Amino acid sequence: MKIGIADTMFARVDMAKTALQVIGNKHQVERYTVPGFKDLPVACKKLIEEYGCDIVIAFGWVGKEDIDEVCAHEANQGLIQAELMTNKHILKVFFHEKETRDEKKQKEIALDRAKKHTENALALLKGKSELTREAGQGKRQGYDDAGEIA
Amino acid sequence: MKIGIADTMFARVDMAKTALQVIGNKHQVERYTVPGFKDLPVACKKLIEEYGCDIVIAFGWVGKEDIDEVCAHEANQGLIQAELMTNKHILKVFFHEKETRDEKKQKEIALDRAKKHTENALALLKGKSELTREAGQGKRQGYDDAGEIA
Amino acid sequence: MKIGIADTMFARVDMAKTALQVIGNKHQVERYTVPGFKDLPVACKKLIEEYGCDIVIAFGWVGKEDIDEVCAHEANQGLIQAELMTNKHILKVFFHEKETRDEKKQKEIALDRAKKHTENALALLKGKSELTREAGQGKRQGYDDAGEIA
Amino acid sequence: MKIGIADTMFARVDMAKTALQVIGNKHQVERYTVPGFKDLPVACKKLIEEYGCDIVIAFGWVGKEDIDEVCAHEANQGLIQAELMTNKHILKVFFHEKETRDEKKQKEIALDRAKKHTENALALLKGKSELTREAGQGKRQGYDDAGEIA
Amino acid sequence: MKIGIADTMFARVDMAKTALQVIGNKHQVERYTVPGFKDLPVACKKLIEEYGCDIVIAFGWVGKEDIDEVCAHEANQGLIQAELMTNKHILKVFFHEKETRDEKKQKEIALDRAKKHTENALALLKGKSELTREAGQGKRQGYDDAGEIA
Numbered sequence: 001m002k003i004g005i006a007d008t009m010f011a012r013v014d015m016a017k018t019a020l021q022v023i024g025n026k027h028q029v030e031r032y033t034v035p036g037f038k039d040l041p042v043a044c045k046k047l048i049e050e051y052g053c054d055i056v057i058a059f060g061w062v063g064k065e066d067i068d069e070v071c072a073h074e075a076n077q078g079l080i081q082a083e084l085m086t087n088k089h090i091l092k093v094f095f096h097e098k099e100t101r102d103e104k105k106q107k108e109i110a111l112d113r114a115k116k117h118t119e120n121a122l123a124l125l126k127g128k129s130e131l132t133r134e135a136g137q138g139k140r141q142g143y144d145d146a147g148e149i150a
Numbered sequence: 151m152k153i154g155i156a157d158t159m160f161a162r163v164d165m166a167k168t169a170l171q172v173i174g175n176k177h178q179v180e181r182y183t184v185p186g187f188k189d190l191p192v193a194c195k196k197l198i199e200e201y202g203c204d205i206v207i208a209f210g211w212v213g214k215e216d217i218d219e220v221c222a223h224e225a226n227q228g229l230i231q232a233e234l235m236t237n238k239h240i241l242k243v244f245f246h247e248k249e250t251r252d253e254k255k256q257k258e259i260a261l262d263r264a265k266k267h268t269e270n271a272l273a274l275l276k277g278k279s280e281l282t283r284e285a286g287q288g289k290r291q292g293y294d295d296a297g298e299i300a
Numbered sequence: 301m302k303i304g305i306a307d308t309m310f311a312r313v314d315m316a317k318t319a320l321q322v323i324g325n326k327h328q329v330e331r332y333t334v335p336g337f338k339d340l341p342v343a344c345k346k347l348i349e350e351y352g353c354d355i356v357i358a359f360g361w362v363g364k365e366d367i368d369e370v371c372a373h374e375a376n377q378g379l380i381q382a383e384l385m386t387n388k389h390i391l392k393v394f395f396h397e398k399e400t401r402d403e404k405k406q407k408e409i410a411l412d413r414a415k416k417h418t419e420n421a422l423a424l425l426k427g428k429s430e431l432t433r434e435a436g437q438g439k440r441q442g443y444d445d446a447g448e449i450a
Numbered sequence: 451m452k453i454g455i456a457d458t459m460f461a462r463v464d465m466a467k468t469a470l471q472v473i474g475n476k477h478q479v480e481r482y483t484v485p486g487f488k489d490l491p492v493a494c495k496k497l498i499e500e501y502g503c504d505i506v507i508a509f510g511w512v513g514k515e516d517i518d519e520v521c522a523h524e525a526n527q528g529l530i531q532a533e534l535m536t537n538k539h540i541l542k543v544f545f546h547e548k549e550t551r552d553e554k555k556q557k558e559i560a561l562d563r564a565k566k567h568t569e570n571a572l573a574l575l576k577g578k579s580e581l582t583r584e585a586g587q588g589k590r591q592g593y594d595d596a597g598e599i600a
Numbered sequence: 601m602k603i604g605i606a607d608t609m610f611a612r613v614d615m616a617k618t619a620l621q622v623i624g625n626k627h628q629v630e631r632y633t634v635p636g637f638k639d640l641p642v643a644c645k646k647l648i649e650e651y652g653c654d655i656v657i658a659f660g661w662v663g664k665e666d667i668d669e670v671c672a673h674e675a676n677q678g679l680i681q682a683e684l685m686t687n688k689h690i691l692k693v694f695f696h697e698k699e700t701r702d703e704k705k706q707k708e709i710a711l712d713r714a715k716k717h718t719e720n721a722l723a724l725l726k727g728k729s730e731l732t733r734e735a736g737q738g739k740r741q742g743y744d745d746a747g748e749i750a
Contacts (some may be wrong), residue, residue, distance in 0.1 A: 001603040007735050009720075012749045014736030033735045035720045038676065038692055042683035043728070049687065051728075067696060070673055073220055076188065078680035080228035083192035084235060085684060087199065092188055096217060107749045120159075120185045128182040128193070128201075135157050135183045136164030149162045149257045160437035223370055228337060233342035237349065240340055244425065266427060270309075278332040278343070278351075285307050285333045286314030290415045299312045299407045373520055376488065381527035383492035384535060387499065392488055412502060420459075420485045428482040428501075430494070435457045435483045436464030449462045449557045471634045522669055526638065530678035533642035534685060537649065542638055546667060570609075578632040578643070578651075585607045585633045586614030599612045599707045 001125050002028040004047030010036040011061035013107050015093065015114035019057055023116040027125075037061070037094070041078030041101055048071035048086045057091045057121050059114065064097035072096065089124050093117045095142070113142035151275050152178040154197030154206035160186040161211035163257050165243065165264035169207055172268040177275075185242070187211070188221055191228030198236045206240045207271050209264065214247035222246065239274050243267045245292070263292035301425050302328040304347030304356035310336040311361030313407050315393065315414035319357055322418040327425075328418035337361070338371055338392070341378030348386045356390045357421050359367065372396065389424050393417045395442070413442035451575050452478040454497030454506035455527045457594070460486040461511035463557050465564035469507055472568040477575075487512070487544070491528030501542065506540045507571050509564060514547035516595055522546065539574050543567045563592035601725050602628040604647030610636040611661035613707050615693065615714035615729050619657055620739035622718040627725075637661070637694070638671055641678030648686045656690045659714065664697035672696065689724050693717045695742070713742035 003023060007016040025030060030051040032043040037060035047053045055059060058079055062072040074090055083090050095110040120141075123130040138146035153173060157166040166181060173179060180201040181211075184191045187210035197203040208229055212222040226242055233240050245260040273280040288296035303323060307316040310313040316331060323329060330351040332343045337360035344445040358379055376392055383390050395410040420441075423430040438446035453473060457466040466481060480501040482493045487510035497503040497576060508529055512522040526542055533540050545560040570591075573580040588596035604625060607616040616631060624631060632643040637660035647653040658679055662672040666679040676692055683690050695710040720741075725729040738746035 009731055009734045009737055009739035011736045012738040012746055014748070016735060030728075031732055033730075033732040034689075034724070035691070035717065035731065035739070037740070038680065039689060041680050042687065042689055045684055046687055046728070067669075067698070069199055069217075069220070070669070071676070073224065074673065074676045074680060076221070076224045077227060077677065078223060078684060080188065080191050081231070081681070082684055084195055084228065084232055087192065087196055089184075089189060089192055091185070098217070103749050117185065122182070128180075128196070131159055131183040131185065134159045135162045135166060137159055138162040139159035139185070141185070146162055148164070149253050170317065219367070219370070223374065226371070226374045227377065230338065230341050230374060231381070234345055234378060234382055237346055239334075239342055240338060241335070248367070267335065274334070278330075278346070280333075281309055281335065282331055282333040284309045285316060286311045287309055288312040289309035289335070291335070296312055298314070299403050369517075369520070373524065376521070376524045377527065380488065380491050380524060381531070384495055384528060384532055387492065387496055389484075389489060389492055393486070398517070410523070417485065424484070425545035428480075428496070431459055431479055431483040431485065434459045435466060436461045437459055438462040441485070444461055448464070449553050519667070519670070523674065526671070526674045530638065531681070532639050534645055534678060534682055537642065538648055539634075539639060539642055541635070541750060548667070567635065573724065578630075580633075580648070581609055581635065582631055582633040584609045585616060586611045587609055588612040589609035589635070591635070595735070596612055598614070599703045 002030060002052055003030060003121065004044065004051065004053030005031045006040050006043045006047060006056060007033055007059040008036050008061065009033065011059060013061070013110045015059040015110055017115045018111050018114040019118040022115055037075045041082045042076055044079060044090045044101040045082040045086060048088050052128070055089045055121050055125055057093060057118060060094040062094055069098065091117045091121050109142040116141040151204045152180060152202055153271065154194065154201065154203030155179060155181045156190050156193045156197060157183055157209040158186050158190070158211065161182065161209060163211065163260045165209040165260055168254055168261050168264040169268040170203045177195060189242040190225055191232045194229060194240045195232040195236060198238050198285040205238060205271050205275055207268060208240055209241055211260070212244055212246040217225040219248065241267045241271050301354045302330060302352055303421065304344065304351065304353030305331045306340050306343045306347060306356060307330060307333055307359040308340070308361065309333065309334050311359060313361065313410045315359040315410055318411050318414040319418040322415055337375045340375055340429055341382045344379060344390045345382040345386060348388050355388060355421050355425055357418060358390055360394040361410070362394055362396040369398065391417045391421050407441040416441040451504045452480060452502055454494065454501065454503030455479060455481045456490050456493045457483055457509040458486050458490070458508060458511065459483065461509060463511070463512060463560045465560055467511040468561050468564040469568040474564055487525045490525055491532045494529060494540045495532040495536060498538050505538060505571050505575055507568060508540050508542055508581065510544040512544055512546040519548065541567045541571050559592040566591040601654045602630060602652055603721065604644065604651065604653030605629060605631045606643045606647060606656060607633055607639050607659040608636050608640070608661065609633065612657060613661070613710045615659040615710055618711050618714040619718040624713055637675045640675055642680045644679060644690045645682040645686060648688050655688060655721050655725055657718060658690055658692055658693040661710070662694055662696040669698070691717045691721050709742040716741040
């Protein structure tokens with residue numbers, strides 16, 4: 001199986017590096033770097049259609065301004081559209097500066113999210129029911145799990 | 151007929167379990183679990199196109215932050231798009247934490263909504279006029295019916 | 301010519317009934333009832349592609365909460381998309397509870413809108429210039445006309 | 451060359467009339483009138499695909515309420531989508547009542563915008579570089595030009 | 601390789617001129633000028649499909665009103681959609697008047713952004729990993745780089 005990794009120059013943390021560590025040599029990897037996250041949708045679609053990736057992990061970093069959030073919204077709409085056009089999963093791994101202003105925490109959250117979503121990508125490659133045992137469990141990426149409501 | 155069920159690890163209640171109880175052994179079921187609700191649109195499209203489902207029920211759980219609502223909006227746009235691309239219904243069963251902060255009520259609403267929308271899915275499978283006798287009756291899922299205005 | 305009518309269980313007024321009265325026996329009608337207005341886009345597309353309708357009238361009822369307005373936005377985007385995919389008109393007849401809290405008025409507005417938009421659908425079936433004599437005249441559905449600015 | 455004109459009954463000014471005067475007998479014209487601006491996208495697409503128009507000018511009038519602005523947003527998204535599906539320009543000529551409450555000014559702005567955008571349509575028909583001499587010049591329709599920043 | 605440049609009459613600075621200087625005679629260029637940025641998506645798609653461009657740089661200038669931001673959102677959604685329909689990059693280079701009211705700074709930011717994004721376009725033409733050495737480095741266009749978080 002081949003995994004695509006799409007990331008940006010805009011991000012302030014190298015989340016793809018974490019993904020590469022998690023993947024190790026279990027799968028082939030193709031990496032595509034674009035200027036900002038609004039360039040991710042077409043990069044991911046190209047990874048699937050031109051580079052033969054079976055799944056893609058897209059890493060974005062959203063600035064603290066409202067306009068950045070609007071752009072993130074556009075990028076996410078495009079990524080979902082790319083998924084629908086290709087019938088492949090694109091994991092949307094975005095860190096938002098609105099989450100915290102503390103740079104150290106920003107890095108921690110972003111890397112934890114990158115790690116867990118790479119693990120999710122590996123699970124999805126195994127089949128549609130691989131994550132079913134964790135359904136409804138309040139799982140979180142970047143933070144502690146919220147857990148199931150008793 | 152084959153029913154698809156798509157759900158998430160993010161949700162804090164196992165709504166799919168309720169759906170499975172309502173369906174019983176009346177129909178074949180395929181279940182697909184993804185990390186979060188933004189992963190649902192392509193999962194639902196795959197359930198229809200790759201697993202032969204005639205209808206899909208998608209279960210999402212929306213966190214309490216504004217950003218969660220934006221993501222839910224993106225997911226819903228994607229689900230509607232998936233319906234238009236496949237000409238199949240995808241019931242969009244989302245619980246929003248903005249509805250109530252009381253966890254016990256959250257669970258009640260989510261499960262009631264899951265139950266009623268699974269019944270709706272079963273009805274839609276019977277034909278386009280199966281629900282016509284209830285048209286304009288102010289039916290609600292997750293809450294009591296609002297009723298028809300006299 | 302065949303007219304499609306799509307409506308919901310969520311609505312608190314049976315707008316389709318008014319539409320049926322206006323149409324009378326002038327045209328064949330196919331009716332499709334779905335749970336809520338987010339289910340309308342695919343229902344309308346199916347009415348056109350699977351039931352051979354030449355035009356569709358979609359009736360929606362939007363609750364008073366902000367989340368209801370977001371859902372209505374998603375439904376409208378989907379309906380416009382369905383029109384573009386089929387090259388057929390889908391009249392989008394939505395009543396919004398934000399218009400008024402008075403239930404009696406809600407019913408009046410919804411039914412007036414249903415009646416006038418059904419008449420519009422009948423006119424559109426006659427050809428692209430049938431409504432041209434009323435262009436720029438400030439016509440309204442659900443309310444009195446605003447009129448042309450002198 | 452054939453020019454499509456799409457307009458609405460909702461508008462309070464007959465902008466299409468101004469467009470027809472500007473076009474004169476230089477080109478063939480097809481006119482399509484719909485109830486409101488949310489009906490414009492499919493009308494424009496039909497003008498291109500069914501009536502052979504090379505370019506379309508779409509006239510919309512947006513009411514003063516927030517909901518009207520949301521509808522205008524949906525219409526514009528649909529118009530852009532129709533352009534992408536057909537590879538033809540659709541000039542989106544919308545007057546928004548939020549611009550001014552003065553009815554006399556509303557008419558002035560709408561007609562000035564209609565006139566200038568019809569001229570733009572005529573220029574675009576001549577080729578992709580016809581407007582290049584005016585690039586970056588701060589041109590405005592409905593108002594005085596903002597001009598280039600020195 | 602052929603580079604497309606799409607720009608507008610609405611912009612108050614000639615960003616395309618800067619792009620042309622950066623490109624020099626390294627590549628063939630096709631330029632397309634439209635009235636406003638909502639006309640950019642179809643222009644970019646035509647540059648790719650009808651003029652054979654391998655990548656497009658789209659220059660937009662967003663006015664200071666909220667309605668301008670909504671239009672920019674629509675344009676960006678359309679540009680991303682055009683990318684997904686063509687599998688080619690369209691660099692979205694927009695200056696927003698909300699960034700600053702100082703006209704001199706507006707020009708500076710717009711031209712710096714135009715220059716850097718033209719350089720990005722040239723890099724993307726070389727291949728998907730050309731920018732990987734700058735991934736996660738907090739690169740900015742129009743402003744100083746934010747840098748990587750240590």
